[in-house]
Amino acid sequence: MYFICHTTRYREGGAQFARAAQTLREELLAVDPTRDVRLHVIERKAQFVAAMQSIRDSGARIDELHFLGHSGMYGIMFGSREWPEQFSPHEWRTLDIPFASGGAAYFHACRSARWFAPFFARTFGVRAYGHQGYTTVSTRADRFVFEGFAAKRGPLYLVSVPGRKTHGIFGSLRKYALEPEVVPMVRCEPEPPPVTSYDKVAELYDRAFADIRVRRDEWRWLSQRVEHARAESGRAPRVLDIGCGNGALLCQLRERIALGVGVDTSRPMIECALRRGAPFPSLRFEAIDGPVLPFPDGAFDLVSSFLSFRYLDWDPMLREIRRVLAPGGRILVVDMVERPLSLGDAPLLLKSLARHLERRLVERPFSEALQLLTRHPDWEAMLEHNPIRAEHEYRWFLQSRFPGRSLATLSVGRRARLVAFDSGPLEPGAVTPLSYP
DSSP, X not given: OEEEEEOSSSSSOHHHHHHHHHHHHHHHHHHOTTSOEXXXXXXXXXXXXXXXXXXXXXXXXXXXXXXXSOEXXXXXXXXXXXXXXXXXXXXXXXXXXXXXXXXXXXXXXXXXXXXXXXXXXXXXXXXXXXXXXXXXXXXXXXXXXXXXXXXXXXXXXXXXXXXXXXXXXXXXXXXXXXXXXXXXXEEEOOOOOOOOSSGGGHHHHHHHTSXXXXXXXXXXXXXXXXXXXXXXXXXXXXXXXXXXXXXXXXXXXXXXXXXXXXXXXXXXXXXXXXXXXXXXXXXXXXXXXXXXXXXXXXXXXXXXXXXXXXXXXXXXXXXHHHHHEEEEEEEEEEEEEEOOOOGGGHHHHHXXXXXXXXXXHHOHHHHHHHHHHHTSHHHHHHHXXXXXXXXHHHHHHHHHHSTTXXXXXXXXOSSEEEEEEEOOSBOTTOOOOXXXX
């Protein structure tokens, strides 16, 4: 059985995705008219889960699964900009997809081969295919050909062409002028999972970030909000730091908070944190597995994620965070995101470059330790399997879950920038229900 699904709402191009999915269906049937080819519009996570359940109940098995639509760095997207949905790694691992022996999955979406297709192949034990670059629609499957602006009914394909971008001024000029050949999808085998955590670089990381205040912009933003919470409530806050790493952040905050608890999935990093925090009785550190927090309801006044939000299972972890927050508690997120420079970034870029050069000159031991970390092969391997997300993924996710709050930019670089998010005071039980689970 061949299962083809596509979206129409998440971003632009929904009507074209529908045509491309229909083209794929017709071509599969042209090879063998007796094939069972099922075409579904899937707009929410719950609809995908229901479709898989229906297939299992019917006793069918999937020979090929095809998704046509948009993809974030960590997988395919459902919903809309106003309320984006994405299966987290944890949620994918809990799904039962009824693949046939020798089955395969094809993700006709931007960047799906960079992280998601290899992850999917390992998780479900099937071959998975995805695009390394960005996708575009074409009237030919082997070469990009623009169909024009008039509405047409002919075949349409969702393909990838050479270049880091297929849109934007330069990407569009190259694409439309040259009509380049299509880049084949990348095939990913179900290989054993690599070490994707900070385990192998824990000691190098601990040496570089012994004093977290070297992250000046991030430290200033977060410490100011801890002070604000203290002044607002009249008492020192209880803080949970998710993705605490070597514990340097909570150690630096210890005199401003009543309790500091750090959690991380990397046990070697927790070992560093336990050594660093041993002299301070108000601090605790422990390892966790998966998006479950082993704490009672309302146990914390602040929950922080300091340069680690990209690694979290967003929706499952957010539900847990809301549960352990006391009434009026806040979520504070600081992280690095991907976004190319624009003309409006020039003033902040100059400031960021000046601060960076000053830090390299004034804090030479840190700069040298940082180079040892970031040039180490294990660090490069870790980043390959934990890529940073695009800025719009953060903006759409956080601003949809917390209406009225916005993402702030702290500093910018050539392709990445530092952003921060303050949820504002939250009340328990105010989590908007998701379509799944």
